[in-house]
Amino acid sequence: MAIARKIKASISKSSMIRKMFEEGAILKKKYGADKVYDFSLGNPNIEPPEEFKNELISLAARIIPMKHGYAPNAGFVETRQAIAEKINKTQNLKLAADNVIMSCGAAGALNVIFKSLLDPGDEVIVLTPYFVEYPFYIDNYRGVVKFVKTNDDFSLNIEAIAAAINDNTKAVLINSPNNPTGKVYNQQSINDLAKLLTEKGKELNKTIYLISDEPYVEIVYDGVTVPSILKAYKNAIVAYSYSKTLSLPGERIGYIAVNPEIDNCADLISALILCTRILGYVHAPALMQRIVAKLQEAAVDVKVYQKKRDMLCEGLSSAGYKFEKPQGAFYLFVQSPIPDDVEFVKTLLKKNILVVPGSGFGGPGYFRIAYCVDDVTIINSMEGFAEAINDTR
């Protein structure tokens, strides 16, 4: 065998999202891009806010010694300070710059966190449906994924989580607003989860970390607020990305934030910095670090996504589809009209509609629509959606 055996095995069952993306490219070539309704990828169609553009233009022209030189592995102190201040102000906490480590997006953050925490065989509880990459990120460091179902409305099932915790449990991973469901866990459920992890930690005499993947934390609708995880539980670690808030997923910039009261704080911070270095990230891209330091108040206009959500929900509801209306992120997780979601996704494909089967997210019987697309894509897809559900009747 030339390449690694495990990687060889993974290639064959590669991401369903990317597969759809490739199918889409073929269809677009055949029928023209405007005749294909691509809801497969969470690649935001909204432009970054003006503040971002202006800051990039200004920074590009400015003379700064060593502007593109190496940064500290943890990131520039000024950037980390700005983020700590923002968190402190909005969540009423007391983070220092040291409690923030810059990362290459949330994906980079999660890899650094898992490498820092996991010994071989350590279990991480992942709630289904889940973001497709989580099992890879955990397996990278020989952790073991323990799947726990959420309730029918995708809310936290505290009893099920409790039942899954054992002596090997190192962490619980949550993602709210959720990809693929758009669910936001409410304050009560976060409090219940924090209470459970505190009690279980005492009972088992160990630290159970709560890792919160929060790239969509600022993409929320209808006045919903996302509870502060760092506030709710001392052994919490947040993985954040600017990909969605500033609409720049291509630039790979995010951070890890740690509750200053966390167990073995100094060790953990050192571990996160070391792992950022030795995993080959070295540090988050310097230019983007300098920019986000200045843009703590900037964000895309969430109303634009809310309008898309509403259009989509109304259209699909009229056509007879069933779903939980999402409170955040830009995904709709729709019940497949037939039990076999992969089969139904193929039916949609015949209407030139690209979505991802729920099976890819550990949520069979559903499909995911990423609605971070042009309004016209949503509008023009409605006929095909209606035909597809009618075809099943």
Next chain:
Amino acid sequence: MAIARKIKASISKSSMIRKMFEEGAILKKKYGADKVYDFSLGNPNIEPPEEFKNELISLAARIIPMKHGYAPNAGFVETRQAIAEKINKTQNLKLAADNVIMSCGAAGALNVIFKSLLDPGDEVIVLTPYFVEYPFYIDNYRGVVKFVKTNDDFSLNIEAIAAAINDNTKAVLINSPNNPTGKVYNQQSINDLAKLLTEKGKELNKTIYLISDEPYVEIVYDGVTVPSILKAYKNAIVAYSYSKTLSLPGERIGYIAVNPEIDNCADLISALILCTRILGYVHAPALMQRIVAKLQEAAVDVKVYQKKRDMLCEGLSSAGYKFEKPQGAFYLFVQSPIPDDVEFVKTLLKKNILVVPGSGFGGPGYFRIAYCVDDVTIINSMEGFAEAINDTR
């Protein structure tokens, strides 16, 4: 134990380079930055070329749909195409865009390569002295490092490499121009190595990869040329970074290039793309991908480094230090006047001179000077260097 045991162990013996960097920060605060001669970090002091600055300014202002959106995991086709063409032109090869995968610098490239290739227990031959991060990168994927000494002039010891190859050998890792020695392996030695790996591969009935870490490939002096590794050996993989060529190590942009004739080429390419994704890199930063696509002919003025090298070599030689004159990169690997290099580095520290002990690179009895610093730092440090060697007499 809260954090991973292996990481806990690594923290305590963390990078000597970074330790020096931190010592330096303390000294600079105490004595003023201009009174401290910091040769510890390979953070280039040369500004990026004008072409880079202009391209960044122009790109910042330009309107491009989805400018900061997700890229394909392998990188933008236009960027990969431009790089393939550059390699084909300069090395007389026939790479397609598909043979190039964009990475977060050479550090990211090496991590992706090792994750793609290594099964647990696979051995990677690393030549000493070596870049300090290699053992981490290999261990990340449960590979086993097998150290092999270079000759006294830091050239390849083919017999020693031959003796180290066995049934577990997956790859040989080379770095030319070398960090920390500045050595460039000549064409004859690369040919000999290629011949050895071909023969051993046949004998053992397996592929032995040659991985070439080449961030300094364009930083060479006195008309020295660096042999094409892809040309010399079909099972070769190159890890490249723009960090030094364009003086932008903070922006984390580089690539992996694969010989199109490599064994199981399609599998390997798929593995590299998958590992870029699942390691959490997702893809190299989009903005920098767009820029380097346009800058295949740009480079910093190497004569500036050559002048620094000559000043340093003359000064140290006059003071009585012994070393191999470097042919490339911006490091000088100097014999410690006393056997204990860590002790001598402390002596230099008393003169406010920061260098890194050779022990940190698997080269005890030496110390490394990174001379990518202001001329005045080199000039003003000479007195301290002379005093330090005299103190040992």
